[in-house]
Amino acid sequence: MKRAIFPGSFDPITLGHYDIIKRSVKLFDEVIVAIGINADKKYMFSLEERLRFIEEAFKDEPKVSVVTYKGLTVDFCQKNNVEFILRGLRNPADFEFEKAIAHTNRDLAPIETVFLLTAASTSYISSSIVRDVIRNNGDYTKLVPKSVRVK
Ligand code: ADP
Numbered sequence: 001m002k003r004a005i006f007p008g009s010f011d012p013i014t015l016g017h018y019d020i021i022k023r024s025v026k027l028f029d030e031v032i033v034a035i036g037i038n039a040d041k042k043y044m045f046s047l048e049e050r051l052r053f054i055e056e057a058f059k060d061e062p063k064v065s066v067v068t069y070k071g072l073t074v075d076f077c078q079k080n081n082v083e084f085i086l087r088g089l090r091n092p093a094d095f096e097f098e099k100a101i102a103h104t105n106r107d108l109a110p111i112e113t114v115f116l117l118t119a120a121s122t123s124y125i126s127s128s129i130v131r132d133v134i135r136n137n138g139d140y141t142k143l144v145p146k147s148v149r150v151k
Pocket of ligand 1: 009088
């Protein structure tokens with residue numbers, strides 16, 4: 001049973017995340033989208049909203065589940081028999097950042113990090129750009145799954 005975790009803040013989930021998750025379903029038996037809880041970070045969307053956006057986006061995909069977690073990703077993996085950490089790569093900056101995290105995680109536990117290169121059509125999308133568009137009343141709906149709606 002190949003089980004992967006896709007950790008992140010998902011504030012909110014974007015079409016970039018959506019693309020990575022959709023494609024990863026072909027590689028793994030189970031994909032756990034895991035929203036990390038960081039008490040020091042300020043979020044635009046509450047934990048409940050972020051969870052609901054992802055659950056709704058994948059309601060027809062039985063291999064995808066959504067959880068929240070605190071602490072180290074590798075600890076979550078070891079407690080839940082997860083062998084793979086999934087991450088998306090958009091550009092060289094992502095690669096450098098992700099490389100350091102992946103090496104650290106490998107030092108901490110025998111868990112492989114698997115990288116998927118973003119689709120060209122969503123490579124420019126980030127949650128922070130989506131939040132900026134929302135704050136400035138722009139049309140964010142082209143950048144996120146249909147489940148993400150601002151009241
Ligand atoms: P974090 O706070 O951990 O960076 P994010 O929610 O921003 O959380 O990202 C989670 C994962 O999704 C990371 O691996 C990130 O590189 C990847 N990701 C973010 N945006 C995109 C995108 N447009 N295409 C592909 N992967 C992406």
